[in-house]
Amino acid sequence: MLNIVVIGCGYVGLPSGFAFASFGHNVTFIEKDTKKLDDLKNGKMPIYEPKLDDLFSKNKKNIAFIEKFSDITDPKVIDIYVIAVGTPTLNDCQNADLSYVFKAVDEIASIAHNNAIVITKSTVPVGTNAKIKEKIPHLTVVSSPEFLREGSAVDDFLYPDRVVIGCDSLEFDKSKLINLYGGILSEKIVFMDTKGAELVKYASNTFLAAKIAFANEISRFCDKEGIFSQGVLKAVGMDKRIGDKFLNPGPGFGGSCFPKDIDAMEYQVEQSGLDLKIIKNIKKSNDDQKKFVLDKIEDELKNKNAKNIALLGLAFKANTSDIRCSIAIDVVKKLTDNKNITITAYDPEAMDEMRHLIGSDRVKYSDNAKDCIKDARIVVVLTEWAEFHEIKWSSLPDCKIVLDFRNICNKNEIINNKIEYYHL
Ligand SMILES: NC(=O)c1ccc[n+]([C@@H]2O[C@H](COP(=O)([O-])OP(=O)(O)OC[C@H]3O[C@@H](n4cnc5c(N)ncnc54)[C@H](O)[C@@H]3O)[C@@H](O)[C@H]2O)c1
Structure with missing residues (x-):
């Protein structure tokens, strides 16, 4: 059993940390966002991720949540620090913003004992772990990038295709890392140096x-x-x-x-x-595809003389509440430029996020897909939620076209109800 501290309670930190707890380790999470922290302390997940609640409930006796490093009661017993903070794109260039990572490193440096291992799970550019090592030469630094996908994060973590572990120290004791990933077959673990591990991701x-x-x-x-x-x-x-x-x-x-x-x-x-x-x-190439989608919506608004448009799906993909860089944001922003259009939107999990980002002035949010499309002249499908396949397309006299950019809808149902169907 290891004592682990996970820094960052996001899409990577939570599934990884809960999985470590399920392998029998004690896991303390540090999260600086007090709203997220309060939710977690009350047993509420701050993100939608299938199976996450369950993994937490089954292992909560091994799990604690704290706000800052000074809340760690006994740093001497901590074996491993796992950095799972964000690495977004910098504002002024395309490189990753490593400020959250290095802030966490500084904080670890202030309390960690000499035998502790620091694992970078965040995605960081080649050479970052070597720079981390320069800051904490007395600690073992390991690059173990994460490959889980939102929407299937728990299974991806528990049953990975591979676990990559990079370390540059010749005295590195691999057994501790094999123990950390205790529930995962050791033949799935690939060892290399930190630069290699960073580049694999x-x-x-x-x-x-x-x-x-x-x-x-x-x-x-x-x-x-x-x-x-x-x-x-x-x-x-x-x-x-x-x-x-x-x-x-x-x-x-x-x-x-x-x-x-x-x-x-x-x-x-x-x-x-x-x-x-x-x-x-x-x-x-990806920007061209997004433009293709935006142009198609704009063309159909003109062609069908549409005043009402319904958007099905706001999350960047199904089974997550995450809207970061979702095409839905581009679509909503473009449509809100046109004051004559009424936009109605529905997503099973991501509406709070969109409300928070865009507000509710120009977008009406529906409680379900049926309400969302009932007055629409054009329906645009942007996320591949399985429930969109089940939509009944009858009793929609105003609806002229469904633009299905995820190829998820029931084509025959749509055509049988005299609605035009466009797919990719
Ligand atoms: N989201 C994914 O599907 C995914 C998959 C693989 C790898 N990654 C990588 O993992 C990293 C984390 O991504 P994410 O999506 O989980 O990010 P996230 O934004 O969901 O979570 C990061 C969390 O860290 C917290 N945090 C930041 N600095 C902190 C500090 N000093 N102390 C305590 N908490 C702090 C933030 O408040 C936030 O809650 C990124 O580098 C990302 O590229 C993400």
Whole structure:
């Protein structure tokens, strides 16, 4: 049993820390956001993530929440500090903002004893863990980037494809890390140096983002040529060398990871003096897809002389409440420029986040999909929530077209109700 401190109660910190508790370790979380902290102390999850509540309930005897490092009662017993704070894009350049990471490092340095291990789970550019080590030379520094996905974070953490552990110290005792990840098969654990570990995370996300961008480019070509893109991409993905994952056309990738990680990867490549053309163009390709979606909505507003538009889905993907870099934000911002349009929106989990960001002046939020679409002339589907497949499209006399940018709706139902159906 290890005593672990996790810094940051976000989409990565919470599932990781609860999973460590489920392996039998004692986990203390530090969270500076007092609203989140109060929720957690009251047993309420500050984010929507399937299975998170359950993982917490089953292991809460091993879990504590505190606000600051000075609340740690006995730093001498802490074996491992796990940094899981945000690394957003800096305002003035594409690189990652490491201020939260280094603030956490300073705080760890002020209390940790010499045998403690510091693990960076946050996604950080190549060379960051070496800089962390310069600040805390007396501690063991480990890079163990996280690969979980929002929406399936608990299962992703408990049953990962691999766990990457990077350390530059020759005396590094691997057994402690194997013990930390106690519930995970040791053959899934890959050891390397910190730079390699940092790059595995960026290389993985860059590849996945490139695959999505590629599927979207093929889909745009299909749209122009009148070809059924889903059929094409399905057949492409049946080739085992390619695989069917991440080949679904959509409105462009968003979320808290891909956009910022591709930015940071591009920046790192640029700083290295290399001119790597694939990496350089992924974000541009994604921006083109988003523009394609926005232009299509605008064209249909004109074509259908629409005054009412319904948006189904606000989260950047299904099964999360996260709206960071969601295409829905671009769509809402663009639509709110037009004062003659009434915008109604529904998302099963992400409406509070959108209300908080955009307000309620220009967007009406519905309690369910049925209410959201009832007066709409155009319905736009932006997130692939499974419940959107079940929508009944009858009794919608005003509805002229469904723009399904996630290919999730029941096409036959829509067409049978004399509504035009557009998909990617
Ligand atoms: N979200 C994902 O799906 C995902 C997946 C893999 C990796 N990552 C990486 O993990 C890191 C965390 O991402 P996230 O989505 O969990 O971020 P998040 O914004 O959801 O959570 C970060 C939390 O850390 C807290 N925090 C920041 N500084 C703190 C400090 N000094 N003391 C205490 N609390 C502090 C913030 O208040 C916030 O609650 C990022 O580097 C991200 O790139 C994210």
